[in-house]
Amino acid sequence: xxxxxxxxxxxxxxxxxxxxxxxxxxxxxxxxxxxxxxxxxxxxxxxxxxxxxxxxxxxxxxxxxxxxxxxxxxxxxxxxxxxxxxxxxxxxxxxxxxxxxxxxxxxxxxxxxxxxxxxxxxxxxxxxxxxxxxxxxxxxxxxxxxxxxxxxxxxxxxxxxxxxxxxxxxxxxxxxxxxxxxxxxxxxxxxxxxxxxxxxxxxxxxxxxxxxxxxxxxxxxxxxxxxxxxxxx
Amino acid sequence: xxxxxxxxxxxxxxxxxxxxxxxxxxxxxxxxxxxxxxxxxxxxxxxxxxxxxxxxxxxxxxxxxxxxxxxxxxxxxxxxxxxxxxxxxxxxxxxxxxxxxxxxxxxxxxxxxxxxxxxxxxxxxxxxxxxxxxxxxxxxxxxxxxxxxxxxxxxxxxxxxxxxxxxxxxxxxxxxxxxxxxxxxxxxxxxxxxxxxxxxxxxxxxxxxxxxxxxxxxxxxxxxxxxxxxxxxxxxxxxxxxxxxxxxxxxxxxxxxxxxxxxxxxxxxxxxxxxxxxxxxxxxxxxxxxxxxxxxxxxxxx
Numbered sequence: 001x002x003x004x005x006x007x008x009x010x011x012x013x014x015x016x017x018x019x020x021x022x023x024x025x026x027x028x029x030x031x032x033x034x035x036x037x038x039x040x041x042x043x044x045x046x047x048x049x050x051x052x053x054x055x056x057x058x059x060x061x062x063x064x065x066x067x068x069x070x071x072x073x074x075x076x077x078x079x080x081x082x083x084x085x086x087x088x089x090x091x092x093x094x095x096x097x098x099x100x101x102x103x104x105x106x107x108x109x110x111x112x113x114x115x116x117x118x119x120x121x122x123x124x125x126x127x128x129x130x131x132x133x134x135x136x137x138x139x140x141x142x143x144x145x146x147x148x149x150x151x152x153x154x155x156x157x158x159x160x161x162x163x164x165x166x167x168x169x170x171x172x173x174x175x176x177x178x179x180x181x182x183x184x185x186x187x188x189x190x191x192x193x194x195x196x197x198x199x200x201x202x203x204x205x206x207x208x209x210x211x212x213x214x215x216x217x218x219x220x221x222x223x224x225x226x227x228x229x230x231x232x233x
Numbered sequence: 234x235x236x237x238x239x240x241x242x243x244x245x246x247x248x249x250x251x252x253x254x255x256x257x258x259x260x261x262x263x264x265x266x267x268x269x270x271x272x273x274x275x276x277x278x279x280x281x282x283x284x285x286x287x288x289x290x291x292x293x294x295x296x297x298x299x300x301x302x303x304x305x306x307x308x309x310x311x312x313x314x315x316x317x318x319x320x321x322x323x324x325x326x327x328x329x330x331x332x333x334x335x336x337x338x339x340x341x342x343x344x345x346x347x348x349x350x351x352x353x354x355x356x357x358x359x360x361x362x363x364x365x366x367x368x369x370x371x372x373x374x375x376x377x378x379x380x381x382x383x384x385x386x387x388x389x390x391x392x393x394x395x396x397x398x399x400x401x402x403x404x405x406x407x408x409x410x411x412x413x414x415x416x417x418x419x420x421x422x423x424x425x426x427x428x429x430x431x432x433x434x435x436x437x438x439x440x441x442x443x444x445x446x447x448x449x450x451x452x453x454x455x456x457x458x459x460x461x462x463x464x465x466x467x468x469x470x471x472x473x474x475x476x477x478x479x480x481x482x483x484x485x486x487x488x489x490x491x492x493x494x495x496x497x498x499x500x501x502x503x504x505x506x507x508x509x510x511x512x513x514x515x516x517x518x519x520x521x522x523x524x525x526x527x528x529x530x531x532x533x534x535x
Contacts, residue, residue, distance in 0.1 A: 049444065072449075079446035089441055106447035108235050150445070 001027040001189055002048065002158065007057035009043055009213075017043040019213040021057070025191065027157070030184045032200050032222070033193045035210035041193045044210075045160050048191075049081060050074050062157060079107055082151030082159040082188075086166035088143040090135045096122070096146050097131040103150045121149040125179060141172025148179055152188075159183060161192045165199065173199060238451065246458030249431040256427040257463055263423045264467025264520055267416040268513045272475040274409040275512070276505055281405055283500050285369075293324075293363040294372070294390035296379050300358045306384050307360060313382055314364060319375045324363045331359045358386075417520060424463060424524025425531075428456050432532045439533065453529050460525025461518045468517025472510055479505065 002025040009018040018040045025031050033041050046052040047059055050066050059066045062080055069077060090099050097118055104114045122128045125145040135143055144164060151159055161180060165173035177192075177199050184190040194200060200207060200222070207222030208215055250257040296314070298307055307325075314323050326334075366375055372390065379388045432439070442452050483499045 075446040075448045077446075078444060083444055089437070089444075091438055091441065102441075103445045105237070105241055106442050106445055106451055108238050108451065110235070111237050154445070 001025055001029075001062060002191070003058075003060040004044075004047075005058040005060075007047065007054045007059060009040075009047065009052065010055045016055075016213050018047070018054070021213070021215055023208060023215060023218065025189060027189055028184070028187055030181065030190045030203075030205045031192070032203075032205055032207045033191060033210060034195070034200060034207060038212070039210040040213040041210055042162060043213075045083070045162050045191075045193060048158075048160060049083065050077060075107075079154055080157050082154070082156035084144065084147045084151050084159070084161045084164050086163035088135070088140075088147045088167075090143055090146055090150075092135050095132050095134050096127060096138070096149075099135070099146055100149045100153050103153050107154060109154075117153055121153045124152065124182075125149045139172065140168050141175055144168060144172070144176050145179065148176070148183075152183060156188065158189045158191070161190065161194075163193055163195065165194065165196050170198070177203065238454070242454040242458045245455035246462050249435070249455060249459045250462060252434060253427060253431050256430050260420075260423045260427045260463045260524075261467040261470070264420045264464055264517055265470045267413075267420045267520070268468045268517055269471030269474065270416055271413050271516065272471055272509055272513060274413065275509055276475065276479060278405055278409055279505060279508075280499055284497050285401075287498060293365045294376060294379065294388055296362040296364060296385055297358070297387040297389070298360060299384050299386045302384055310382055310384050311362060314362060314379065317375065317378060319366055319368065319371055321365045321367045323365075326361050326363065328358065328360045331361065417516070420464075420467075420520040421524045421527065424460050424521055425528040427463065428460055428525045428528035429532050431456060431459060432528065453533060456525050456529055456533070457522065460521035460528075462521070464517035464519065464521025464524075465514060466517075467520075468513045472506075472513045475509070476502065476506060 002023075004021050004023050007018055007021045008016055010016040021040070021044070033044065035041050043052065047054055047066075048061060050069060053067075061077060064077065066077070091102060094102065100118050100121060101114050104117065109117075119128065119131075122131055125148055127142060127145055127149065130138065130142065133142075135146070138146065144167075148164075159180070164176055164180070168176065173196060180190050180192060181203070204221045207217070207219050209217040209219075209222075296310070298310065311323060311325060314320055364375075364379065366372055376388050376390050379385060439452055479502050486499075
């Protein structure tokens with residue numbers, strides 16, 4: 001489902017952001033990517049979304065060779081990948097319903113499907129009651145759930161979460177992780193980039209540890225124990 | 234384009250205009266000024282051309298024939314003149330008609346004085362053709378042609394009138410085209426700046442749209458709509474204003490310069506607006522479209 005083969009990424013200045021990265025994430029997997037700041041985690045996500053081009057190597061997403069994708073085909077790739085960020089990136093001038101519906105509008109989904117689908121994902125993330133609220137009226141955890149709902153509304157086969165609990169308290173962090181687990185249980189491949197060692201330890205999922213652009217460990221049911229062997233996360 | 238996408242683009246376009254009121258108003262104002270001047274120039278130039286055409290119709294050259302020429306030969310000369318493509322009208326005046334006209338204007342006060350010439354027409358050799366041209370600018374070559382016809386004694390014409398009318402028409406055309414080009418450029422520049430500000434205000438939203446798989450076309454269309462809407466609004470205001478003042482100006486000019494009424498005939502409002510409305514709207518929308526395209530190309534990398 002996600003394959004990287006000897007991927008290098010060097011920015012115009014400084015050391016390589018990714019160096020000889022090779023990994024395979026299968027369909028339906030739940031994977032944590034951990035590492036210090038500057039370890040290459042965000043670069044990895046940007047490469048998967050084709051926001052960046054690798055300097056060398058091949059990347060395949062859902063059997064598509066990203067190097068061969070034309071500019072016009074990028075939106076189609078991104079519709080297969082849901083993405084959530086630490087800072088939620090919600091539209092502040094729109095309510096919960098409109099934020100989620102927006103993701104369907106931009107891919108030109110007919111309005112009757114939007115009306116049917118948005119309440120479904122709102123129920124999934126537990127925000128049915130708050131569909132009229134604007135982001136500033138919601139807690140951090142609720143805002144992240146809206147972001148998750150927006151990422152899921154178009155039924156992506158992959159969900160990338162970049163520090164989804166970075167701005168949340170432990171209680172809300174756990175709620176988000178439970179949601180991600182539920183989403184994964186329903187068949188979506190979930191890749192979570194995080195610093196949260198408690199969660200990584202407790203969930204016992206596959207953990208890929210990165211340091212200075214290199215994958216230093218890849219453990220099936222990892223936790224901080226494995227990561228700590230290499231770096232301090 | 235889906236109807237829902239079209240509605241979305243329209244809504245967003247209007248929202249952008251509202252959000253960015255000051256710059257939108259500045260752009261609308263510039264386009265309004267541009268289309269207003271264009272409309273004024275168009276009205277003046279079209280009316281001027283109309284007046285010149287009318288004047289050209291009246292600028293005739295007169296062709297006189299050799300002394301003692303037969304009527305049959307005169308008719309043949311007439312046929313030859315008619316056959317020339319540059320000729321618009323040809324009117325024959327016989328010697329008798331010429332004398333009659335002369336008598337009426339010069340002996341009106343004392344018609345008995347003209348009686349002496351009753352049996353001996355002093356203008357016996359003054360039968361003539363009055364000839365008008367389709368294009369006054371080509372008078373010289375047509376006069377040469379007329380002079381070359383056998384049986385033609387003399388061709389009377391005024392070189393100055395023809396040249397002045399045709400040169401003035403050209404000059405007015407060049408000046409108005411130059412001014413309109415400058416105004417169009419200013420309009421495009423301002424619209425593109427307005428759109429650029431709209432893009433920077435919505436940077437975050439555009440970033441989200443890109444990440445969730447919006448096509449370039451979907452991201453760009455609200456900005457194109459915004460530019461075109463600004464252009465159309467900017468064009469409609471001066472068109473309405475010109476429509477309102479055009480008649481009033483004509484009436485004023487005619488009242489102030491009574492003597493002009495017999496020489497000048499203005500084009501009616503409806504006839505002017507048949508061209509001016511589609512032209513003004515197309516220019517407004519065109520400026521908006523080009524301005525937003527430039528800005529999108531420069532500032533919106535999707």
